[in-house]
Amino acid sequence: MDALGHVNNGRYVDYLQDARVDFLFRTAKELGADDLETGLLVARHEVVYRAPLYFRPEPVRIELWISEIKAASFTVDYEILDAEPERRxxxxxxxxxxxxxxxxxxxRRISPVEREALSKLVGA
Structure with a gap:
């Protein structure tokens, strides 16, 4: 929390990283693309802040999915939101x-095995 009582903008990137690492570690192994567990670098982050998130006991959801796969990169999209029914x-x-x-x-380039695994996660 920052001085205004809400999540600091830098912490959001930590939340995204935690969700992405958990997602890729679990799914990469399940889909047979083990190199995706440890052999990745972040090339770019884009963040759009929609509303302040204040301290509260209720958890938020982080939804993520693969949105784009290229020859030597792929993109993960995210939303941090309230659970049902509000979904703010x-x-x-x-x-x-x-x-x-x-x-x-x-x-390095994305291998055929990695491409196949990532393709299963597009829009997931």
């Missing part, structure tokens, strides 16, 4: 991720 949106965001080969210390 506090934030919309996008993160572009690029595959990285840490052993060779260079960017």
């Amino acid at each position: 949106t506090y934030l919309e965001a996008r993160t572009r991720l690029v595959p990285f080969d840490f052993a060779a210390n260079r960017l």
Whole structure:
């Protein structure tokens, strides 16, 4: 919380990262694309703040899905919102991720196995 009693803008990016890492760790392994668990770098974040989120005991939802797959990057879209029935949106965001080969210390293309796995998550 910041001095105004709401979630600080920087913390939202932490929330998005936590949700994305959990999502990709679980789904990458389930879909047989293990390199997506650890071999990614963030290339870009875009965040649109829709409403302040004040401290409260009720949790919020973070919904995320793959929105775009290119040869050497893919994009995750997010919404942070209230649970049903209100579904007030506090934030919309996008993160572009690029595959990285840490052993060779260079960017790499998305493999066919990764593309197939990510394709199953488009709009999920």
